[in-house]
Amino acid sequence: MTEKTQATRRRGRRPGGADTREALVNAAREVFVEQGYDGATVRAIATRAGVDAAMVNHWFGGKEGLFAEAVLKLPFNPKDVVERLLAVEADDIGEAIVRNFLTIWDNSRGGIFTALMRSVTSHEEAARALKDFFFKHVFTHVIAKLAPDNHEFRATLVGTQIVGMGMVRYVVKFEPLASADIDTMVAAIAPTFQRYITGKID
Amino acid sequence: MTEKTQATRRRGRRPGGADTREALVNAAREVFVEQGYDGATVRAIATRAGVDAAMVNHWFGGKEGLFAEAVLKLPFNPKDVVERLLAVEADDIGEAIVRNFLTIWDNSRGGIFTALMRSVTSHEEAARALKDFFFKHVFTHVIAKLAPDNHEFRATLVGTQIVGMGMVRYVVKFEPLASADIDTMVAAIAPTFQRYITGKID
DNA sequence: CCCTGAATTCATCTAACGTTGAAAAATTTT
DNA sequence: AAAATTTTTCAACGTTAGATGAATTCAGGG
Numbered sequence: 001m002t003e004k005t006q007a008t009r010r011r012g013r014r015p016g017g018a019d020t021r022e023a024l025v026n027a028a029r030e031v032f033v034e035q036g037y038d039g040a041t042v043r044a045i046a047t048r049a050g051v052d053a054a055m056v057n058h059w060f061g062g063k064e065g066l067f068a069e070a071v072l073k074l075p076f077n078p079k080d081v082v083e084r085l086l087a088v089e090a091d092d093i094g095e096a097i098v099r100n101f102l103t104i105w106d107n108s109r110g111g112i113f114t115a116l117m118r119s120v121t122s123h124e125e126a127a128r129a130l131k132d133f134f135f136k137h138v139f140t141h142v143i144a145k146l147a148p149d150n151h152e153f154r155a156t157l158v159g160t161q162i163v164g165m166g167m168v169r170y171v172v173k174f175e176p177l178a179s180a181d182i183d184t185m186v187a188a189i190a191p192t193f194q195r196y197i198t199g200k201i202d
Numbered sequence: 203m204t205e206k207t208q209a210t211r212r213r214g215r216r217p218g219g220a221d222t223r224e225a226l227v228n229a230a231r232e233v234f235v236e237q238g239y240d241g242a243t244v245r246a247i248a249t250r251a252g253v254d255a256a257m258v259n260h261w262f263g264g265k266e267g268l269f270a271e272a273v274l275k276l277p278f279n280p281k282d283v284v285e286r287l288l289a290v291e292a293d294d295i296g297e298a299i300v301r302n303f304l305t306i307w308d309n310s311r312g313g314i315f316t317a318l319m320r321s322v323t324s325h326e327e328a329a330r331a332l333k334d335f336f337f338k339h340v341f342t343h344v345i346a347k348l349a350p351d352n353h354e355f356r357a358t359l360v361g362t363q364i365v366g367m368g369m370v371r372y373v374v375k376f377e378p379l380a381s382a383d384i385d386t387m388v389a390a391i392a393p394t395f396q397r398y399i400t401g402k403i404d
Numbered sequence: 405c406c407c408t409g410a411a412t413t414c415a416t417c418t419a420a421c422g423t424t425g426a427a428a429a430a431t432t433t434t
Numbered sequence: 435a436a437a438a439t440t441t442t443t444c445a446a447c448g449t450t451a452g453a454t455g456a457a458t459t460c461a462g463g464g
Contacts, residue, residue, distance in 0.1 A: 164363050
C-alpha cells in the first residue's frame, strides 16, 4: 500500500506553483480551531499543510504571525453580514440577526465560533480584535441606524445575547438548544434582539 | 539588599502548621484564572504558594488533579444561589437572576467567571462539569418550579443570556456594559430572563 | 545559459514543561 | 528515645515546543 510514486521529498525549492503560504493559512485555521492557540503546534500545522515547520517562520515570522493571519483576519466576512442586516426593516432585525449568525456558524458546525472564543479567552490580542472589529464596525453600524438612543449600550446588549447563543450551542453544546432548528431559535431569541435594539431598556 | 534573615530553605519537613495543600489550591486558583489551564505552569503555581513544584504531585497527583480541586470545585456556591432564587416570586425571577449572578461575579472582578470560561473553552472536562453541574442542578431546579412548559429548553435559553452577560462584561470587557451598575443591567436584561422562564418562546 | 535570489528541508539548539526518585528534616507512633 | 511516617526540597530526566542556520533545489533576469 501507499506505493511511493513520488520520490522522497528532497530539499530546495519545489517545482510548480505550490502555494505554501496559503496551504499554511488553511491548515492553521483548522488546527487552531481544533486545538486553540496553545494546543496547536507549529509542527502539526506544517504537517497538515504538507510542508516543513520552518516555513512558518519563513512566511509569518513565527507562530504568532501565523495566528494573526489565519484566525484574527476575519473568518466571518463582516461586509456581507452588515449589508444583509442593513437591508431589513426595523421590526425584522431580531429575526435577521438570529438567522444570519446561526446560518454562518452552523456551516462550520460551530468550529469557527469555538476557535474565536478560545482565542478571546486565552489571548489578549484576540479579545481586543473582537471588540474593535466585530462590535464597533459591525454593530454600531446597524444599531445606529435602527436604535432610538443609547447606541453603544444597546450594541453591547446585543453582543451578550450573540455570544451567549454561540457559547451554549457550540462550545458547551447544551441540549436541546444545541440541536434546535433555526426556526425554533428565531422564535425564542429574536424578540430579545428586537428589544435590545428597538425596545425599552431602562 | 535582600539580607538573608532566613536561612536558605533546607529540605525536609517544615516546622509549624503551614498548610501547603491549601496554599497550593489558593495559588492555583489565581494562576489558572490569569493564565488558563495550559498557560498556567505547575512551577508558577508552586512559586506563588511558596513551595516546591513537586508538592503538586505529592498532594494532588499532578496538574490535572490540582485543577480539578482548585477550579472545578465550585467557586460559586450553588446552594445559596438556588435557595435565594427559589425564594422569589415568579414575576421577580428575572431581576433576581441578574442581581445574584452579577453580585457574585463582580466580587472577584470577573476573575472567577473568566477562569471558568477559559476552562470551558479549552478543557473538555470543564465543559462537562459546567453542563452537568451548573445547568442541570441549578437551573432546571428553579425553572421547573416557575416555567409553564419546555423546562429544558428554557433552561438553556437562560444559560445563553447568563454566559453572554458574563463574557461581555468580564472577558471582552466591552463598554459601556462592562462598567454599568447593577440597576442598569437589571433594567436592560432582567426582562429577557423573565421571558425565557415565564413568557412565550414559540 | 549562467548567476543571483527565493524557497524548502534537515539537523539541531535552547528553553520550558510536568514528572519522578532520592535525600533530609520534622512529626507521630510505639 | 528510637523507629516509622509524613512532608519537603533538590536534582535530574524525558519530552516537546518554537526557532535557527546551513545546505540544497528551483525560478527568473540578463
